[in-house]
Structure formats: C-alpha cells, structure tokens
Amino acid sequence: MNATIAWVITAVLVILAVLGFFAGLLVFMTIAAVAAFVAITPAVVNRSWTRTVSWPLLLLASIPLVLGVGRPSFFSDVVTSLSIAMLAMLVVVALQMTTTVRMTPRFAIFFVALSTMAFAGFWAVGSAISARYLGTDFVETNEELMIVFTAAALAGIAGGVIFRWYFRGQLKANVEAQPDVEVVA
Secondary structure, eight states: OHHHHHHHHHHHHHHHHHHHHHHTOHHHHHHHHHHHHHHHHHHHHHTOTTOOOOHHHHHHHHHHHHHHTTOOTTTHHHHHHHHHHHHHHHHHHHHHHHSSOOOOHHHHHHHHHHHHHHHHHHHHHHHHHHHHHHOOOOOSSHHHHHHHHHHHHHHHHHHHHHHHHHHHHHHHHHHHHOTTSOOOO
16 A cells, blocks of 8 residues: 555656656756655665555655645745755665665754755755856845755754654554564654
8 A cells, every 4th residue: 555655656756857847947857856766766676666665754755846836936945945855854764775774763864954954055056156157047145045045954954853753653663563672762
C-alpha cells in the first residue's frame, strides 16, 4: 500500500516538473524533478518497486510544490525554501534506505535545516552570477536578500521540526514492532 501511494505521489512530482519546465519555472522544475528522482532511488537501488520512502513523508515533500503552482507572491520564498527543506528530508531518508549511512535524529534534523540554508546561499551566489553575466533578475537590495535568507532559515527550522515528528513516529512504530530492541531517540 505504501509503495502504491508513493508511486502516485512520485508521478505527481514528475507532472509538476514538466509543468514547471513549460511554464519556465526552472527552480520549481528542478526541485520537483530532484524530489521525484530521490523518491525513486530506493526502488532502483534495491531493484524492487515496493521499496520506497514512506508516502506520508513524500506527501509532505510534495505539498510545498503543489502550493507553488499558484506562485503566491507573498509566500513564494517560504514555499520554495520549504520545498528545499522537504527535499533535504527525503534525501536523508533515501540515504538511510540505500546506503550504510546512519544519522541520529538530532543530526538528521540539523542536516535538514543546514542544507536548506546552504541551498539559499548557493541560490544567492548563482543568481548574482546569472544577473551579472546573463542579465537575469536578482534581488534589488540587501534587505530583499535577507528576506530570502530568513525564509530559508524559517523553512529549514520548520522542516527540522516536521522531520523530528516523523522520526518520533517511526521510532515508536519500530519499538512497537520489535519491543526487545533498544532504540535511542
């Protein structure tokens, strides 16, 4: 059941990536495409269509992208940053499912928040270079840039809080399934 729902959500992410491409929303398209790629990675690595990230987590990651279709002007920075935070959360889960990498819940939360803010920094540098050499738009003032960074920080923290909630639920389910195994939260 989890895999079926996860594949439906992944199909929605692919559709959103295609719509973003045709609408010229390259950041939106890239986030949706990377989220879809991360979602299918466990199935490809394990060669089993049933091995997917949990569908509630994938749904949380796709909600900001679905909201981004309307491109709300006031919340666009927060929506984009929240998409990045949810994508970072998917990456952590995919890493744990497909590699020997294991993260403690606190480090995973820190990783989600930090990667969201790091992406905002990379975006700012890339946008400045693009504005200088390609004539694209860039923020006009330092205040506008700080609003982008603040949105990324708030979204990273929100992503970390959501991830902590997800970890607690997963740990509780694991303890109930295997009561003789000790788990540190």
